[in-house]
Amino acid sequence: MTITAKAERPAWTRRAGEPSKAGKPGRVRKPPKTRKPGVERVSIFVCGVQKAGTTTLDAFFCEHPELSAAVYKELNFFNDETINWNKPNYAKFDQYFSRSVNGKRFDVTPVYAYWSGCIERIKLYNPQAKLIYIFRDPFDRAWSHWCMVYGRKKEKLLFAEAIRHGRKRLERLPPKSKKREVFSYIERGLYAGQVRRALTNFPRDQLLFLRFDDLVTDPKATLAVIAEFLQIEPFPDVDPKRENPRPAVTDGMKPTQADRDLIYDLVRDDVLEFAELTGLDVSNWASVLRTPAS
DSSP, rough: OOOOOOOOGGGGGTTTBOOOOSSSSSOOOOOSSSSSTTTTOOOEEEOTTTSSHHHHHHHHHTTTTEEEESSSSOOOTOOOOTOTTOOOTTHHHHHHSSSSSSSEEEEEEEGGTSSSOOOOOOOOHTTEEEEEEOOOOHHHHHHHHHHHHHHOOOOSSSSHHTTTTGGGGHTTTTOOHHHHHHHOOOGGHHHHHHHHHHHHHHHGGEEEEEEEHHHOOHHHHHHHHHHHHHTOOOOOOOOOOOOSSOOOGGGGSSSOOHHHHHHHHHHHHHHHHHHHHHOOOTTOOHHHHOOOOO
């Protein structure tokens, strides 16, 4: 297999079902215990990509005895534009973790790969951190992204319109508008730039690039690669997981071949560059298989 302001109340007081910063219910975990001095900073970041299995990875990570989870997934700290990044207060980030629990701490926030400035901020926070990225065929990612947003009633446009005229919404938004996280169906699937940013800021041996396909078809092998990368014991022998599945939609909403071809043509060159940068096998991705439009 190829796998080449005014602070909120402390995070651990968040009630089950209360929205996280991402605007959706956070996965509430055990509250942190008494802090201990001198504990290492968060050293593992699953930076993306969205709708490519990061929630499943988070579930696996939570079951490993050598890893220490935050109180919920998607802390959205390094993409928080209300923070003074010239003098960040990392105590606000650290409060989401227990300092008395042994284990390497990890943050799973898939917008980090896409959001400008996040990787640079993570480097300043911990230049020894290890970053994990997991990628999915850009069309499948975009479709799953739209299904999620539409299901949450944050999108009024049908998929066909959202990936065409709907992209113009991004042109009218300020560079740091949070709505860019919502409507970036195609943009989040332009992986080459995201990989270049990672390679610019971190040594290659601190980066792990994975494929969603491998996590789905052979999770044990994928977890073995992750364990070796993180220098931890093998993951416990657990059942396969499929967290946060795509919401169901009616047949009339499903993408057409014209929708597929549009995205394939928009991302194909980027995918080829991405494959060269990462060494990942993308030969079974439809965006590569399709003959470009003349």
